Amino acid sequence: MKLDHSQSMAEQDQEFVISNRLGIHARVAAQIVKVANQFQSEVWITKNDNTVSGKSILDILTLVCPQGSKVRVSASGDDAPEAMEALAALFQTKFGES
């Protein structure tokens, strides 16, 4: 039974360097949460061994990610691949900023 469960649960993760000028400021954190909230999966963001929920704007803000930070984003749950894809698109386009 346990095996079945783990098969249905997908796990995804990917690393990103924050490259927009202002880093993860309030508006960017809001964007991340809004994307993460569209999925059932849990979303986590890790920086220097600190892991926070990708669905909490306050967690993300207080992780403190200025330009140049390296973060790992992971998603686990049934729709993890889709969640990861959506989040990757957001991170890779510098959150629509310069």
Place this chain on the structure above:
Amino acid sequence: MRKTSITLQGIGVSPGIAIGKAQQLNLGLTPIPQYTLLGEEAVKEECARFEAAVAKAERSLELIKEEIDPALKDHAHLLEVHQLILRDRLIFDESLKLIREKKYNALWALKRSLLKAHELFGSIDDEYIRSRVADVDAAGELILRNLAGQDHDLRNEIKERAIIVARDLSPADTAQLQLERTLGLVTDMGGRTSHTSIIARSLNIPSVVGAEVGTQFVETGDILIVDGTSGRVVINPTDDEIRHYLERQEDEENYLKEIKRKAHLPALTQDGVAITVEANIEMLEEVVAARDNGAEGIGLYRTEFFFMNRTDIPDEETLHSEYRELAELMAPHPVTMRTLDLGAEKLAISFPRLQESNPALGLRSIRLCLHYRDLFKTQLRAILRAGAATRNLRLMFPLVSGVGELLQAKAVLKEAKEELLRERIAFHENMPLGVMIEVPSAVAVADLLAREVDFFSIGTNDLIQYSLAIDRVNENVAYLYEPLHPAVLRFIRQTVRAGHAAGIPVGICGEMAGEPFYVPILLGLELDSLSMNPLAVPRVKSLICRSRARGSRTFVNKLLKLPTAQEISTLLQGVLMKKFPEEFRVLDPGLLTAGMPSRQGMIKSSGNSPS
């Protein structure tokens, strides 16, 4: 029975005079009771009550977002941030948990989770992130108000055109106010660059912020005068005061319109001496304000913004593209790029935090740059390259204390140029180089420094602090911060003379340059250029055009014989009143007697005694 007239001094952030009835918005003062819930049923009810309060806050933000004034669209994202905070696990889940597990009442549970969020934010090194706790409070306040049954639609509260008085206004509050129906704004909190101030300016609403505890003295219905130019607020003015301000209101409006119309003309004295009037800015966006107000260049571009609160040094390309855009926007007018003027405490977190007992005298500014040469060189290369096409950039080193330091900085500049040459990258080879004169020792050796550079720019703010040994934000000694101190005027004269003897121009880029009252003195001291807050440009230009350089010189010679700032101030005031009566009426003469351009939080009573 008449109420006493009280005058408050805050920070004028949006010029103009408003006279009208006060409308207090009692925000942020929700009383928080604390009690324990009895029984499971009570807990369930309280959870439901909390969830309903959050949902209501969410809906009201949604509504504000939909109806937001088009002028404020940029601020809509802040409301979105607040919406997410309402449902954040640290606030929402945490409060529900406290209600369920600790049986706290909802208000108290929310208060506890807000306090916890405060602790979390307070522990963070990054200034920007730390300051976001204001958003947590703004969102929390919305729920608190709903729970306490105090939720009110701000829009309905303002029945007639009124002057809004509040301890603080959050972006959500400001967005809800029908600002076109608002005569003026007064808040206890805030500064020139706070959200409320920026919006007030963009909508031309006379506003005073930073009144500290001032709003406690105001009751709804009180007659108020808000002078957004001088930062004064008069509560329950006397008839004479009302008459005075009504006159000033009309005068000021006509007068400001008139001088703004002429701001694009050059600043030429009656006897034909041209003064370059420029603007101090720190963001690209401010270029528009600078040009609109008639600035003939940027006399001080503060480059610190890009270096603050980051983990790494911004790379050369980032800086270069920003600087080049600035150069292009201002071309052919000159832009003076001041190299990094920061202490280590504000620099990217990858730099070691220094434990300095006296950072103002520590490793900062040019010293810091010489300590971290790579960082310095990166910035120099970016500036040199950015000026390649337009050739209107100028370089300026801050906080130089002597020739040795200047030569070291010039050596790094030379290296940067040689590298660029080797790499065959285009740059402005003969970019003019200047130093800021802001350390007293630099004044003493100004003749020696003048041989090494193309211009001087006097940073009066620091020069006054360092020469009078006054920390102007220390309220115990702030009264000693006197721009008109004879020593300060002598230092300026000495610097100008040393510069002119070596054939280089000398300007001022401190606050003194933007104070219209000082124009006769600055002309008399023979400064070549003045650089100031963009909004001050039209007034200063207008005064220059109405002055005579020769007369000002005679006047300054007389001033320099006086032994104290008070006597200098009195004599100056007399001359201004005689020569520029209309300017004197518009501006607040109280500024001069106070000896410094702005003093916050001062409260004085006048008129009728308490009855």
